[in-house]
Amino acid sequence: MPQKLKDVDVVVVGVGMVGSIIAKELAAAGYKVVGLERGQPRFTVPDFQGPSVHDELRFDIRKALMQDNAREAVTFRNQSSQTALPIRRWESFLPGTGLGGSHVHWNGQTYRFQENDFVLATKTRERYGADFLDADLTIQDWGVSYAELEPHYDRFEYLLGTSGKAGNLQGKIQPGGDPFESVRSRDYPTPPMKEHFQGAMFRKAATELGYHPYPQPSSNLSQPYTNPEGVKLNACVFCGFCERYACEHYAKAVPQTIILPVLLKNPNFELRTGCQVQRINLDSSKKKATGVTYIDAAGREFEQPAALVITSSFALNNVRMLLLSGIGKPYDPATGKGVVGRNYAYQTMSSVASFFDDDVIVNPFMASGASGTLINDFAGDNFDHTKLGFIGGAFVGAVNTNGRPIQYHPVPPGTATWGKDWKQAVAKHYNHTVMFSIHGSSMSQRQNYLDLDPTYKDAWGQPLLRMTFDFPRNDLAMAQYVTGKAVEIGKAMGAKQVAGNPRKGPYTTTQYQTTHNTGGTVMGTDPATSVVNKSLQSWDVPNVFIVGASNFPQNPSWNPTNTIGALTYWAVDQLKNKYLKNPGQLVSA
Amino acid sequence: MDKLSRRSFVKSVGAATLAPAALGLPALAAAAEQAVHKASTPAASSVAAEKPLYLFFNAEEVVFIEAACERLIPADATGPGALEAWVPNYLDKQLGAAWGSGERLYRSGPWQAGTPSQGYQLPFTPGELFHTALRAINADLKLQGTPFGEMTADAQDAYLKSLEKGGKDLDGVPAAVFFDMLLKMTVEGYFSDPVYGGNKDMAAWKMIGFPGAYANYYEAIDKHGVKFERAPMSLAQNGHGHVHVDPNIPASL
Ligand SMILES: Cc1cc2nc3c(=O)[nH]c(=O)nc-3n(C[C@H](O)[C@H](O)[C@H](O)COP(=O)(O)OP(=O)(O)OC[C@H]3O[C@@H](n4cnc5c(N)ncnc54)[C@H](O)[C@@H]3O)c2cc1C
Numbered sequence: 114m115p116q117k118l119k120d121v122d123v124v125v126v127g128v129g130m131v132g133s134i135i136a137k138e139l140a141a142a143g144y145k146v147v148g149l150e151r152g153q154p155r156f157t158v159p160d161f162q163g164p165s166v167h168d169e170l171r172f173d174i175r176k177a178l179m180q181d182n183a184r185e186a187v188t189f190r191n192q193s194s195q196t197a198l199p200i201r202r203w204e205s206f207l208p209g210t211g212l213g214g215s216h217v218h219w220n221g222q223t224y225r226f227q228e229n230d231f232v233l234a235t236k237t238r239e240r241y242g243a244d245f246l247d248a249d250l251t252i253q254d255w256g257v258s259y260a261e262l263e264p265h266y267d268r269f270e271y272l273l274g275t276s277g278k279a280g281n282l283q284g285k286i287q288p289g290g291d292p293f294e295s296v297r298s299r300d301y302p303t304p305p306m307k308e309h310f311q312g313a314m315f316r317k318a319a320t321e322l323g324y325h326p327y328p329q330p331s332s333n334l335s336q337p338y339t340n341p342e343g344v345k346l347n348a349c350v351f352c353g354f355c356e357r358y359a360c361e362h363y364a365k366a367v368p369q370t371i372i373l374p375v376l377l378k379n380p381n382f383e384l385r386t387g388c389q390v391q392r393i394n395l396d397s398s399k400k401k402a403t404g405v406t407y408i409d410a411a412g413r414e415f416e417q418p419a420a421l422v423i424t425s426s427f428a429l430n431n432v433r434m435l436l437l438s439g440i441g442k443p444y445d446p447a448t449g450k451g452v453v454g455r456n457y458a459y460q461t462m463s464s465v466a467s468f469f470d471d472d473v474i475v476n477p478f479m480a481s482g483a484s485g486t487l488i489n490d491f492a493g494d495n496f497d498h499t500k501l502g503f504i505g506g507a508f509v510g511a512v513n514t515n516g517r518p519i520q521y522h523p524v525p526p527g528t529a530t531w532g533k534d535w536k537q538a539v540a541k542h543y544n545h546t547v548m549f550s551i552h553g554s555s556m557s558q559r560q561n562y563l564d565l566d567p568t569y570k571d572a573w574g575q576p577l578l579r580m581t582f583d584f585p586r587n588d589l590a591m592a593q594y595v596t597g598k599a600v601e602i603g604k605a606m607g608a609k610q611v612a613g614n615p616r617k618g619p620y621t622t623t624q625y626q627t628t629h630n631t632g633g634t635v636m637g638t639d640p641a642t643s644v645v646n647k648s649l650q651s652w653d654v655p656n657v658f659i660v661g662a663s664n665f666p667q668n669p670s671w672n673p674t675n676t677i678g679a680l681t682y683w684a685v686d687q688l689k690n691k692y693l694k695n696p697g698q699l700v701s702a
Numbered sequence: 703m704d705k706l707s708r709r710s711f712v713k714s715v716g717a718a719t720l721a722p723a724a725l726g727l728p729a730l731a732a733a734a735e736q737a738v739h740k741a742s743t744p745a746a747s748s749v750a751a752e753k754p755l756y757l758f759f760n761a762e763e764v765v766f767i768e769a770a771c772e773r774l775i776p777a778d779a780t781g782p783g784a785l786e787a788w789v790p791n792y793l794d795k796q797l798g799a800a801w802g803s804g805e806r807l808y809r810s811g812p813w814q815a816g817t818p819s820q821g822y823q824l825p826f827t828p829g830e831l832f833h834t835a836l837r838a839i840n841a842d843l844k845l846q847g848t849p850f851g852e853m854t855a856d857a858q859d860a861y862l863k864s865l866e867k868g869g870k871d872l873d874g875v876p877a878a879v880f881f882d883m884l885l886k887m888t889v890e891g892y893f894s895d896p897v898y899g900g901n902k903d904m905a906a907w908k909m910i911g912f913p914g915a916y917a918n919y920y921e922a923i924d925k926h927g928v929k930f931e932r933a934p935m936s937l938a939q940n941g942h943g944h945v946h947v948d949p950n951i952p953a954s955l
Pocket of ligand 1: 126127128129130131132149150151152207208209210211212213214215216217218219220221222223224356357388389390391425426427428430483628629660661662672673674675677
């Protein structure tokens, strides 16, 4: 029998980025909040310190900070006709675990989506006609607009201290910023980071070609900063050990450096780590959550009753939590009915490598996780798709983040994979190659979805999440087109050899792309095609709010976290100013 | 590129900028580091005869592993080979410890061969996989008559290519899966920090110019095109444990 604990107002499932912010806001508003985090507690000091943090083998290759998939994996197949098998080792995406979540080891690339992204289905039909889209794409509008989210983007960026250059200040295009940017109310809190050589070469070539390069918005800060919570961050020193690592310098905006110090001081908040939430409990009506059941690190089972449950456990885990709890109707790809697990999407990454002679010295190891220069000329709907046969796009940039040599040792295509020739090519090109990232959108499609695996279980005996995913034709066509444009930029830089590597199918779990898994608990205005309403409240169980990239109906051309942050503050606003004043369903279906 | 880019970082931006103190390292620590550099570089020749102490591989396995590593990354004028860089020692230590016994590997059945996009689907831990495959390889070579260690380099390459190509079954381990793991781990051992037993004397890092765990390029990042010349630093060397404490932030719970 689980031990039943004392009632609280709010239980937060997962104390990563979203969970820390919501917990902080609700505790500050006077509610009793318990945060349940499955991983370990950890802090900049003493846990993230040198020299041990600068260990490529341990953090990049062995993935020391990631969800332990010996205990909890995800099963995968490309198509429903196949048998899903466990991803026995992470490669393609890397969900984090432990206090601060994946946010601890993110890159800090901090993009807003554009106005158009939130009304993609409507705008696509308007601009290109009703028949333009492939029939199996299931893209839809978000139900929330850019204008509604703008103040929350702003608040999140000021929490992080993001370093960047505005492109569109209150409607006025700013030189040096991104002219495609949707209106922002004020500039970034800190100026852009210093530009690395790769970025500078890209800037010059892209400008000559008539494009609009600008500095990548970075939450590895360009200068010391005190955020509105009173927490201080330092300037980034470009150590080159950023993504997949925790930062030793207080220079990367992560929960530990932006909000946990404030949250943990609040007596209304109690953090419990090592607590694996098993499910959200429902009463007999199945319309009300009574709390959650969790198992602690020593294997003891507890029931934590709560009036309100917040699920903030990362996109994939949010979906699984709902499925394990019986909240919302699971999606069935055969009928297209049901919503939980529907519209799973990802990111479509391509790359270009430009090889120079040895007089061009790039020092790839000098970098931050978000340094570099890019263009949005081929992102989103910033270019005319009429004759192209696809929607969406990608940002293209020289956004080199490291030169860690186990992973980073580019060689021209056609080079042997081992032996003397390989070795000589590695030595020849290591310091003389510029890599572009082509960070592409991912459209949701009828066949791609998440559900529970019928066979494989986690260490607690619960079914694993099952992922069925392959790249839509639309996205592969996009990757091909934008990679072609990027190759032209590499040539304009004067590289000796330029190798484009457009993403090709089938999707494989064996190569890293990004940890930008989206969808599955989509937000929207219609309960037939969404799991949560525009307030991020479950349509079915109104005292459950679900927050994360799982709310995205499809994934635009940029990294997700700034938008997750904006949605988090948006949800806080809906909770504090609406729901908690008068608990109940906020939107009538 | 202009001439400037050919000149070393030290020459063009001045030694003062490079001094560790200016890059945020305490002066004492810098002195200690220099002492370590001195101690470890020229004395290397006396250590060359040293052999790894193998804890995981048996003697027959060692013969194959040492010879195979040297073919995967051979020694030449560019830099050290995998053997000289002690990659076999790295493999031995990794396979004999947590990684070899299946750390972070989801290990429940049922087992079935998957598609390439589904990744590794065998019940073997890395340690079991190496022992199994190496036993089968050594048995196979005994039948053929020449042990791997006695073959010519060309014959060794041809044999490794036959593994890489796949098709061979090594007592349940598909040869291509073994080859892939061997190659991946060889590259790991070549380029990982020397604390893991390979990349001896950081020679692989010196070959490509990677400074290792050294990690402050604030002053250098915008000196574009200038070679950064500094002896690399291993985790073990950076032993001064500088800690960045901000008194305004509570250190821990
Ligand atoms: C290597 C890497 C680089 C990245 N770089 C970028 C980038 O540059 N830009 C960008 O926008 N995004 C980036 N991301 C993505 C970013 O990290 C995530 O979008 C962000 O952390 C999501 O926040 P979250 O709160 O939803 O999830 P998380 O921060 O992961 O927090 C979820 C928490 O829930 C906990 N949890 C899960 N299940 C349970 C359970 N059952 N019980 C209790 N606790 C549970 C987890 O342990 C975790 O702590 C990157 C991710 C990775 C891995």
